Amino acid sequence: MKNITFVYDPETxxxxxxxxLERLDPKPVEHISFSDLKxxxxxxRDCLACSLxxxxxxxxxxxxxxxxxxxxxxxxPQxxxxxxxxxxxxxxxxxxxxxQLAEEIPVIDMMQVNEKMAFNSLVVGTSLGILYSSSSSNFFEGLKQRLKQLGSLFRRVKLKPYTITYKNGSDEEKVIETAAMGILAVAHCESNIIFRRVIQESGLEDGRVHLLILAPKSLFSLIQFGLQNLFFPVKGSTLPSFVGYLSTSEVVITSSETIQFAMDGKEGEEKELHINLVEEKIKLLPGASILEAEKTDGPxxxxxxxxxTGRLKEELLHSYLPWVRHATAEEFKELFSLLRQNAQTSSTYLVLMALSTMIATFGLFGDSAPVVIGAMILAPLMGPIISLAMGALRQDALLIKNSLITIFWGIILGLxxxxLITSITPLEILNDQILARIRPNxxxxxxxxxxxxxxxxxxxxEEINKTLAGVAISVALVPPLAVAGIGIGWLDWSVFGGAMLLLGTNLAGIVMAASITFLVLGFSPFRLAKRGLMISLGIFIAIALPLGLSFNKMVDxxxxxxxxxxxxxxxxxxxxxKVVQMNPLRLSVTLLSDKVLTENDFEEIKSEIEEEIKQPIELEMTLGISMGESARKVKQEGFKDGIWKSIFN
Known part of the structure; x- marks a missing residue:
């Protein structure tokens, strides 16, 4: 770059x-104070390099x-x-x-707000900076700043009404009346750390003002996104659903309340903010990071x-931002219509329930996991159980009643x-598939x-395939239901009891978890859901206690x-x-030995194992004895009256 004049602060x-001047190498053609500049x-043809x-x-x-x-x-410095x-x-x-290295200086857009020039940004209300971490060379300083920003998310938030009038890509005027926490406006996306993180398409002279509108519907969504971006920032991450982006040549922001804003860090108040670009084209050399950024036409x-907007906007403006999002009227209408339909006992439901249980029973007898999985795909249990969860959450007596009736007839038919299949099947073997369903933990x-x-x-x-989630629920319900029927068919009440305990456990866990999920998604206010949640949680805890003991036993x-x-x-x-039983402790082991053992050795082996685990045992033992090129198996069973009885195969 030639013909460079250095313009310095008159107070220097x-x-x-x-x-x-000593630090300028090569030297400029001249240097002049700003106060003397004409x-x-x-x-x-000239370039003014300004330190002002x-x-x-x-x-x-x-x-x-x-x-x-x-x-x-x-x-x-200033x-x-x-x-x-x-x-x-x-x-x-x-x-x-x-x-010095710049070959040419580009024309850039410059933003103005109410005819006042803005170099950096306009922040209306709360800045989106609370959701994004700024760069810091010092790790501990950066961590401290992130924790401070995180703490600012856990506070009471009240949205404010804004009317945003702007021109779209076709130069048509559009109006958005919304409730927002804050609005951020810049002329160049690359100049702002927040825009750089989520918007990559922007130009130095695209003739556009870029806005991000922060309009969360719950504190939970705000905190969730804030945690992700403060501690795990990723450039190019998508905008969360509660942040809107507009790119326009001109925008007017009005409000029924006084608009509090900060333009280039200076605070102010107005009833209306008119944001556009300075008409005069200015050639200004930006930093290399902005100049080298790839520019494309963005949305x-x-x-x-x-x-x-509409009713949701009014609800959000009425009080402080709720912890969990309230679902829209459209979401309520569609979901409740579907759940009420699924709570009804239909012929299709009963047929699929019978078929899925039959397939599961055959698969259990055959010890075939793929067949059992096939039964899960057919099972229609998801509908009434999810309906029951919503009914419990919203204290909807009719929905609870219909769901329970449908689930009851499904269980009876499955049993x-x-x-029936058990009674005509000449098998009574506790294989792995059955055993897995009679010891819940x-x-x-x-x-x-x-x-x-x-x-x-x-x-x-709507976009999620409900059949896939239905398989997940069927995993927890269809196999234990079939095993319970097998237990009745065998008149083995320990099998029946274990399977029914697992069935009840899964039913309680699913209903409670689904209810809480619906609450978090905003399908019921907490004041309405409190009673149903407390009942579900009480049942859940009551079941969890014995399961905890069972789990502890499995750990032992x-x-x-x-x-x-x-x-x-x-x-x-x-x-x-293998542990055959815990009380008294009975073990089944295989012992590999290079010599033939006598009956006197068996008691010593038992004592050696007891010494290892520090407790008395009953022992079933299979011996593998190496004898040259041949081997033989010795199965040792029982210990009675101090005498080991051996069976040689």
Missing amino acids: EQEKLEEL ISNYSE SDEHLKDLIQSLGENKVKLALLPH MIEARKGYGINSNFEKAWEEI DEINARLLP LFSI LLDLGIAVASGIAGAYAYSK ENSIIQELAGKEIPHGLLREV
């Missing part, structure tokens, strides 16, 4: 000026008129907003180097239709067909909770197996350790 002392002496305060820079730009002189910026807005390097020498609107309760969340979320979102069994499996004892190597 001579010693400081000499220092600045714009008429310069033309479009924001206020002096505004005066300079306003004095340009039709003069096409080029401008470049050098850092200055150049805060211009340096941020145009991405000027904070290092004086590097900023000067960028000016005119993002999420604009999702901003709260009948499972009993906290892990099963976790499956139920996750299934309930999946079911409720799927029903609240696993601990014993881990301690003994692969353990070398004086008589050989322990393999395939």
Whole structure:
């Protein structure tokens, strides 16, 4: 770049000026104080490299008129907003180097608000900065700032009414009447850390003002998004649904209340804000980060239709922002219509219930996981259970009644067909598929909770395939229902009891989790949901206590197996350790030994195992004895009256 004149602050002392001139290499053609500057002496062939305060820079730009002189910026202690807005390097020498290397200086858009120039941004209400972390070279300083921003999210928030009048891409005037927490406006997306994070399409001379409108419908959604962006920021992340984006040549913001705003950090109050671009084209060299950014034509609107309007807007303005989002009237209408329909006992429901239980029963007898999964796909249990969850949440007696009746007949029909198949099947073996459904523990309760969340979320979102979530719920209900029928068919009440406990556990877990999910999604106010939630939670806790004991028992069994499996004892190597029962403790093990053991050795082996786990045991043992090229199996069963009885195979 040639013909560069260095323009400095008139308040700069001579010693400081000499220092600045010393740092300029190569030297400018001249240097001049801003107070002595006469714009008429310069033309479009010249470049003014300015190290001025924001206020002096505004005066300079306003004095340009039709003069096409080029401008470049050098850092200055009072150049805060211009340096941020145009991405000027904070290092004086590097900023000067960028000016020297520039082949040409582009024309840029400059925003003005109520005919006052804005270098950086306009913030109306609460800044979106509370949702985004700023860069910091110091880790602890950055962490402190993030925690402070996070704390600011946990406060009472009241939205304000705004009417936003703007022109779309077709230059048609559009109006949005909404309730918002804040609005952020800039001329260049790359100049602002928040816009850079979510909007990549912007140009230095695209003739557009860019707005982000923060309009959360709940504190929960605000905190959730804030946590993600404060601690796990990702450039190019999509806008949350409660933030709208507008790109327009001109916009007017009005409100029934006084609008509080900050333009380039200076606070003010107005009844109306008119935001547009300065008409005069200005050639100004931005920082390399903005100049090198890829520019493409971006969308005119993002999420604009999702901003709260109409009845929802009035509800949000009426009180403080709720912790959980309230569903819209349209969402209520569609979902409740579907749930009331699913709560009815229909012939289709009964047929599918019978078929799914039959398939599950055959799969259980065949110890076939794929067949059991096939039964889950057919099972229609999701509909009435989700309806029951919503009925419990909203205290809807009719919905609860119809759902319970439908679930009851489904269970009865499932038991009948499972009993029928069991009675004609000449098998009575507790295989792995059956055993897995008669010893419920906290892990099963976790499956139920996750299934309930999946079911409720799927029903609240049209775009989600409800069949997939239905499989998740069927996983928790159809197999134990079939096993309960098998238990009745065998007249084995321990099998029946264990399966019914699992069925009840899963039903309670699903209903409670689905109810809470609907509450979080805003389908019921907490005051209405409180009673139903307390009942569901009470049942949930009552079931969780014995399941906790069962889970603790499983942990103890696993601990014993881990301690003994692969353990070398004086008589050989322990393999395939299983806990047959816990009280009294009965173990089944395989012992690999290189010698033939006598009956006297068996008591010693038992004592050695008891020494390892520090408790008495009953022992079932299979021996693998190596004898040259051949081997034989010895199955050791029982210990009675101090004598081991051996069976050699």
